[in-house]
Amino acid sequence: METIRIFHNPKCGTSRNTLALIRNSGVEPLVIEYLKTPPTRDELMQLISDMGCAVRDVLRRKGTPYDELGLDAPHWTEMQLLDFIGEHPILLQRPIVVTALGTRLCRPSEAVLDILPQPQKGAFTKEDGERVIDERGQRVKIDE
Structure with missing residues (x-):
């Protein structure tokens, strides 16, 4: 099985x-x-x-130098925006998962559930208390 990669920020x-x-x-x-080991431009x-x-x-705006750098201006090219992310990895929205x-x-x-090759093994509740997976490993419906 191919390794799953997550570009992760433990503070998020x-x-x-x-x-x-x-x-x-x-x-x-x-x-x-990714803040310690940023992805390369490629x-x-x-x-x-x-x-x-x-x-x-x-691009992430909150808690980043996005506004100070003027990144909302439409004239920045994709390559220039990549350069900004390279200089300021905190600008990269997270988490990005590769499976x-x-x-x-x-x-x-x-959203990760759509790309995981293995089913959930049991119940899961988010840190904020929102129930996502039930005891059978099934996704909880929003109205439950």
């Missing part, structure tokens, strides 16, 4: 919940703390291509 609740959901499927992923380009999105779609079934920005964290 969504990232922690996503990592916990991966582990709840019985898999120990390769955890890449890796970023591949991740973004695999997700089928634009660089702007993976044999696809690459996804997992916001909300349960």
